[in-house]
Amino acid sequence: GAVVSQHPSRVICKSGTSVKIECRSLDFQATTMFWYRQFPKKSLMLMATSNEGSKATYEQGVEKDKFLINHASLTLSTLTVTSAHPEDSSFYICSAPNFAQGVNKETQYFGPGTRLLVL
Amino acid sequence: GESVGLHLPTLSVQEGDNSIINCAYSNSASDYFIWYKQESGKGPQFIIDIRSNMDKRQGQRVTVLLNKTVKHLSLQIAATQPGDSAVYFCAENGGSQGNLIFGKGTKLSVKP
Numbered sequence: 001g002a003v004v005s006q007h008p009s010r011v012i013c014k015s016g017t018s019v020k021i022e023c024r025s026l027d028f029q030a031t032t033m034f035w036y037r038q039f040p041k042k043s044l045m046l047m048a049t050s051n052e053g054s055k056a057t058y059e060q061g062v063e064k065d066k067f068l069i070n071h072a073s074l075t076l077s078t079l080t081v082t083s084a085h086p087e088d089s090s091f092y093i094c095s096a097p098n099f100a101q102g103v104n105k106e107t108q109y110f111g112p113g114t115r116l117l118v119l
Numbered sequence: 120g121e122s123v124g125l126h127l128p129t130l131s132v133q134e135g136d137n138s139i140i141n142c143a144y145s146n147s148a149s150d151y152f153i154w155y156k157q158e159s160g161k162g163p164q165f166i167i168d169i170r171s172n173m174d175k176r177q178g179q180r181v182t183v184l185l186n187k188t189v190k191h192l193s194l195q196i197a198a199t200q201p202g203d204s205a206v207y208f209c210a211e212n213g214g215s216q217g218n219l220i221f222g223k224g225t226k227l228s229v230k231p
Contacts, residue, residue: 006162034218041127043208043224044163049216057216093162097217106151106212108219110162 002028002098006111013084014119021079021114023050023094029074030096034108035067038091050077050094084118091115127206129226138196138203138229142222146213147190153219154183154194156205163208166194196227204229 003026013019023033031052036044048069049057056069068080081088095108132138144152150171155163169176169183169192176183182195192209206226210219 004162032217034216043221045221046214046216046218049218091160095162095219104168107153107165107168108210110155110164112162113160115160 002026002096002103002109004030004094004096004109004111006092006094006114008114009112010115010117012117012119015085016083018080018082019084019116021081021092021094021116023077023079023096023111025075025096025098025109028096028098028100028103030077031074031099033071033077033094033096035069035077035079036093036095038093038113040091044093047079047092050079081116084116086118089116089118127224127226129228131228131230132199134199134201134229134231136199138194138199138227140194140196140207140225140227142192142194142209142225144190144192144209144211144213144222145220146211147187149211149213149220151212152183152185152192153210154181154192155208155210155221156203157208157224158205166207199227199229201229201231203227 005024007022033050035047050071052071058064071077093113095110153168154166157163167178180197184193206224208224209222
């Protein structure tokens with residue numbers, strides 16, 4: 001099956017600093033990746049859609065200048081939380097569909113998540 | 120089942136019993152549904168999926184039922200084991216960006 005990795009798995013940072021989270025598709029190309037945020041005991045909420053070769057699409061209420069997304073290649077998307085504050089502490093998860101021929105493109109493969117704690 | 124509220128619905132079952140987890144989905148135009156299992160501190164893991172042209176699909180120890188009339192999904196786990204303890208989410212493909220829309224989730228606790 002398709003594998004998606006995330007790095008780092010957890011990060012602790014001081015308020016005001018920026019944090020970069022990487023999402024990689026290891027054995028398939030991902031022209032689209034999705035970034036979700038999950039608060040404790042809550043469901044996954046879509047933040048933005050990362051598209052290779054074009055700008056990311058952000059969901060309503062998500063600040064694009066705060067959550068910078070760069071889809072650097074067909075296997076890598078990065079989410080940078082700029083000037084992080086304690087309320088940004090959350091579990092960030094990426095996912096990607098596999099558009100390869102013969103593969104169900106609607107199945108999303110999820111990364112293991114990144115736990116961000118802002119002090 | 121699900122409820123609108125601050126806390127995750129919890130289902131507690133005895134090891135060996137069958138579990139039924141329910142989900143109400145939101146978009147009547149959705150035609151593909153997935154159940155995910157999420158263990159603490161991990162990303163969602165695919166369990167089983169179903170298309171809207173079916174009302175039942177079986178996997179190994181799991182069965183998904185779809186009732187499009189009332190926009191309802193259920194996940195049945197046979198002979199529940201302690202390793203099944205996790206939060207279970209249903210998801211539908213009705214997102215405007217091709218993304219999945221997730222349900223609220225149900226926490227399954229299996230008592231040995």
